[in-house]
Amino acid sequence: MEWLLRADTDAKVNHLYVANLRQRRHWQSLAVPGTPQAAAHPETAAHFSLDAAQIKDLTDELNRINTILTQPPFDAINAKFEPHYASRGFDEPWYKVYGVSSIRKIAEELGRLKEYQYIYSPFSGVTHGSDMWKSIEMGGQHIEMNPVREPENIAKAVNLAVTFALTVYRLILKEYRHGEEENFARKYASEWRSRFMKQYKVDLTPNVMTI
Secondary structure (H helix, E strand, O other), X not given: OHHHHHOOHHHHHHHHHHHHHHHHHHHHHHOOOOOHHHHHOHHHHOOOOOOHHHHHHHHHHHHHHHHHHOOOOHHHHHHHHHHHHHHHOOOOOHHHHHOXXXXXXXXXXXXXXXXXXXXXXXXXXXXXXXXXXXXXXXXXXXXXXXXOOOHHHHHHHHHHHHHHHHHHXXXXXXXXXXXXXXXHXXXXXXXXXXXXXXXXXXXXXXXXXXX
């Protein structure tokens, strides 16, 4: 979000918008008989059982999306997505189509490479199952398997999520509602800070989880 607002915001937002339209069109098309997507993925398409009215609604939405993607400036951006989609059957990430090679590069441009290395990258590894040391512990002949998402870490995850949410909120206010920043700070201090700073306690009793 910070990178999106830093510079060339309209162009970045348009790329993000086109990427979302294309993704929605792809998935909606799978449920409409006769579309190239349904033909390319017959096993997925076979799971849908829609009546004529539902198919019409989807078709109407696909037509609206296609209309938007033929209008400037979205038409030129849409064309940039096409070569990769045509050869692979899925789109590149929108920031790559815009012209930035990776999330790491975005972090580097913002001067936030350490946050990428110590927050984004480890969490990405855990989420996608690529960090084996978060899942497997070995000692002698003993091997212990840990769940990918451990309940005892919920409190930390909530704390971090709130931190990021507040950061994004302030970024948006600074860009579009600059006069509200003082009100936001006052509201945070009077209503939210005590809850945010409190210690979270997790009850791991079977079938019960409270924070």
